[in-house]
Amino acid sequence: MFTLPPLPWAENALEPVISANTISFHYGKHHKTYVDNLNNLVKGTDYENATLEKIINETAGKPDKAGLFNNAAQVWNHTFYWNGLRGGGGGKPPGKVAQMIDAAFGSYDNFKKELSATSVSQFGSGWGWLVLDGGALKIVKTPNAEVPFTKGQKPLLTLDVWEHAYYLDYQNRRAAYLDAVIDKLVNWDFVAQNLG
Secondary structure (H helix, E strand, O other), rough: OOOOOOOOOOOOOOOOOOOOHHHHHHHHHHHHHHHHHHHHOOOOOOOOOOOOOHHHHOOOOOOHOOOOOOOOHHHHHHHHHHHOOOOOOOOOOOOOHHHHHHHOOHHHHHHHHHHHHHHHHOOOOOOEEEEEEEEEEEEEEEEEOOHHHHHHOOEEEOOOOEHHHHHHHHOOHHHHHHEEEEOEEEHHHHHHHHHO
16 A cells, blocks of 8 residues: 655645645645555555556556556655755755756856746646756746656656645746745755656
């Protein structure tokens, strides 16, 4: 059975950018519901002992498996999102990540603008991503529960643009939420670890 992974920090660790109240609902209700739904869906199936990645890859793009895909992908996406954040994070990254950002986007400021603009422009629910695609950094967006690795891209960082991620703190100001997260919460150590 899948379990709700523990947060990598206390519920109030991202304040004032993301409130403990938002984390309580987002993690404690939304993320937990995806885990519970997934456990109900895999019970008694071939996926009962499968990894999240296996379930996601084998159900992606299959309308008859949409419920399974959506819940598995949302468990994966949220776990990835939490690990990509930390109190006192954000700002320009160090080392290899900074060099690759400069090579791909010209500067950190260009990267930040593109990441925010791409994420803001995701119509409805979804995710903004920094990915490794064919050896180069790219910024992409995905709708709903979609995950870049089903298209051969390696996720390095994600920003949640589902309304439940920011609405209690920012209401309809999605751009303000994204800018604050990029400036103050990105866990660049996690990005570097994913880069390998």
